[in-house]
Amino acid sequence: xxxxxxxxxxxxxxxxxxxxxxxxxxxxxxxxxxxxxxxxxxxxxxxxxxxxxxxxxxxxxxxxxxxxxxxxxxxxxxxxxxxxxxxxxxxxxxxxxxxxxxxxxxxxxxxxxxxxxxxxxxxxxxxxxxxxxxxxxxxxxxxxxxxxxxxxxxxxxxxxxxxxxxxxxxxxxxxxxxxxxxxxxxxxxxxxxxxxxxxxxxx
Numbered sequence: 001x002x003x004x005x006x007x008x009x010x011x012x013x014x015x016x017x018x019x020x021x022x023x024x025x026x027x028x029x030x031x032x033x034x035x036x037x038x039x040x041x042x043x044x045x046x047x048x049x050x051x052x053x054x055x056x057x058x059x060x061x062x063x064x065x066x067x068x069x070x071x072x073x074x075x076x077x078x079x080x081x082x083x084x085x086x087x088x089x090x091x092x093x094x095x096x097x098x099x100x101x102x103x104x105x106x107x108x109x110x111x112x113x114x115x116x117x118x119x120x121x122x123x124x125x126x127x128x129x130x131x132x133x134x135x136x137x138x139x140x141x142x143x144x145x146x147x148x149x150x151x152x153x154x155x156x157x158x159x160x161x162x163x164x165x166x167x168x169x170x171x172x173x174x175x176x177x178x179x180x181x182x183x184x185x186x187x188x189x190x191x192x193x194x195x196x197x198x199x200x201x202x203x
Contacts, residue, residue: 004151108158
C-alpha cells in the first residue's frame with residue numbers, strides 16, 4: 001500500500017519489552033494478562049527466610065503501590081496493578097502472570113526523524129490473540145485507513161497522532177476513550193476530553 005511513510009510492527013512476549021518495541025515501532029504488541037497475578041505464599045515465605053528484602057526490593061518499588069507484605073503473606077490489589085512485571089522479575093518462583101493472557105497494543109513509537117523520539121501510546125489495553133487473529137488484523141487495517149487517508153508525506157503514524165490529537169485519532173478509529181490511553185491526564189495539556197453521552201442516558 002502507498003503509506004505516507006514506513007510502518008513497523010514489533011512484538012514482545014511480556015512487559016519487559018526486551019526488543020524495545022514501545023520506543024521503536026509504529027505498532028507495539030506486548031504480551032500481558034488480564035486476571036490476577038498468581039501467588040505462591042509458600043515460596044514467598046521461602047524468599048523471606050532466605051534473606052530477600054521483600055519490602056525494600058518489591059513492595060517499595062511497585063509503581064502503583066498495589067502490594068502489601070506483613071512478613072508472611074503477600075496481598076495484591078490487582079485492580080491497581082499496571083502489569084509492569086517488576087515483582088515477577090524479582091520473585092519468579094513465588095509470582096507468575098495470570099492465566100487469562102493476551103496482548104496490549106500501543107501505537108506511535110519512533111526514533112527521531114521529524115519531530116523527535118516518541119514512545120507509543122496504549123490504544124488497546126487488552127486483546128485476546130488467538131489464531132487467525134482477525135481482531136488484530138481489523139485494528140491494523142483501521143490504523144492504516146485513517147493514517148493512509150489523512151497522513152502527510154513522510155509522516156509516521158506517531159507524528160500524525162501528535163498533529164491531529166489523540167482524542168481525534170481515537171474518534172476516527174471509532175473506539176471508545178479509555179483512561180489507560182493516558183498516563184497522567186491532568187498533567188498533560190495536549191490531551192482534551194469530550195463528554196460522551198451513552199445511549200439511553202438523559203442529557
